[in-house]
Amino acid sequence: MKKRTIFPYQSQELNTIFEEAGNNAKVMCIPIDYAKKEHVVMFCNGHGNILRKPFPIKNSPKGIEYLTQQVLSSCHHRGIDPKYAFFGGEDVGSYAENFINTLRSGGWIVAGVNAHDAKKQRANVQASTDVLDLMGIASMLLNRRANCSPAQTGIYRNLRSLTRHRKKLVDMSTEEKNRIYTVVDQIFPGFLDEKNTGISPFSNSSLYLMADRFSPAQIRRRKRQKLIDTLRRYGTVKPEVSADKLQLYAAHILNTPTEYLSALQISLAQHIKHFKCLQESIEQLEKEMALWLAQTQGAFLTTLRGIGIVLAAGATAEIGDPTKQKPVANLVSYSGIIPRVKQTGGPEGQTRTGKVSKRC
Incomplete structure (x- = not known):
């Protein structure tokens, strides 16, 4: 059970190490x-005394092997039980994730500290060197202001990766839509407005028409029955009405100059291919997210x-395993669904309750 303390941001895992060791000199x-x-590493004990000056470690299997050997050797030399040794650094970037995961899989405790808070612990806030950074990180670790548990592990980590990747693809798809709108407005202004053509924008029917030598003249030259069959084949609800409306609209708009049309058609066709590819990737990711x-x-x-698959997966991925998260009050506050409260002047002082945050 988590202990109640006036230091809510201290790591319970690091507190346990210091308590079980009984002496800060027996902690590494x-x-x-x-x-x-190359990472830069330093050894110090629980009192903050430097046991080994900063030295480089390769970001490779050999680097991890060398580091663990040095830690075990230093612990043996100073009479420190290796179970009271722990690693820590600023929130790790993608380039060092495998390094950290390998250490954790070896049974070592690896803590993460907030980079902004670690900067405040440096002797010189204005300067930045490897040694100054290590001092700031060490200060945070010895004050036990760190997180030893990754936000998400196992299934929840995989789910978070998929949901965040999907979000990026959706953003790219939106950007591609905007580019398609720009090109279409030059070739066939108003085509992507359903009120003008009777065809839903970015439906299978509209994508097919835009990808094939798209222009008002080409739409007008199409035989009515073939256009109806095409629209029906690609899912248009009322193909006859849409075909008539589309050809009528195509006859009453300004045409792009012939010398520019070919280049615009090629550009549009490539944008359509990219958009379709993104949509297929998004659909595949959503299937994986559901699994x-x-x-x-x-x-x-x-x-x-x-609440559908996408929203449920996103919420679950960001919250993580509910059995390993902070109390519900913290989660409710993070989600922004409770008002901000301000109170001063003692127990009988006035309490002011603000509005609910807009983060939710």
Whole structure:
């Protein structure tokens, strides 16, 4: 059970290490300044005394092997039990994730500290060197202001990766839509307005027409019956009405100069291909998200009206395993669904309750 303390941001895992060791001199803290090729490492004890000056470690299997050998050797030399040794560094970048995961899989405790808070602990806030960074990280670790548990692990981490990747693809798809709108407005102004043509924008019918030598003249030259058959084949609800409306509209707009039309058509066709590719990728990711979501408690969210696979997967991925998260009060505050309260002047002082945050 988590202990109540006036230091809510201290790591319970690090507190346990210091308590079980019984003496800060019997604790080894190993701050790491992560980098892409070579990390910088330092050894110090629980009192903050430097046991080994900063030295480089390769971001490779050999680097991890050498580091663990040095830690074990230093612990043996100073009579420190290796179970009271722990690593820590600023929030790790993608280039060092495998390094950290390998250490954790070896049974070592690896803590993460907030980079902004670690900067405040440096002796010189204005300057930035590997040694100064390590001192700031070490100070945070010895004050036990760190997080030893990754936000998400296992299924929840995989689900978070998929949901965030999907979000990026949706953003790219939106950007591609805007580019398509720009080109279409030059070739066939108003085509992507359903009121003008009777065809839903970015439907299968509209995408097919835009990808094939698209222009008002080409639409006018199409035989009515063939155009109707095409629209019906690609899912248009009322193909006859849409075909008549489209050809009528095509006859009453300004045409692009012939010398520019070919280049615009090629550009539009490539944008359409890219857009379709993004849509296929998004659909595939949503299927994978559904499979991972089904293995979590978050699957029950889909039983609520208005919550589908995407929303349920996103919420579940960001919250993580509910059995390993902070109290519900912290989660409610983070979600922004409770008002901000301000109170001063003693127990009988006036309490002011603000509005609910807009983060939700």
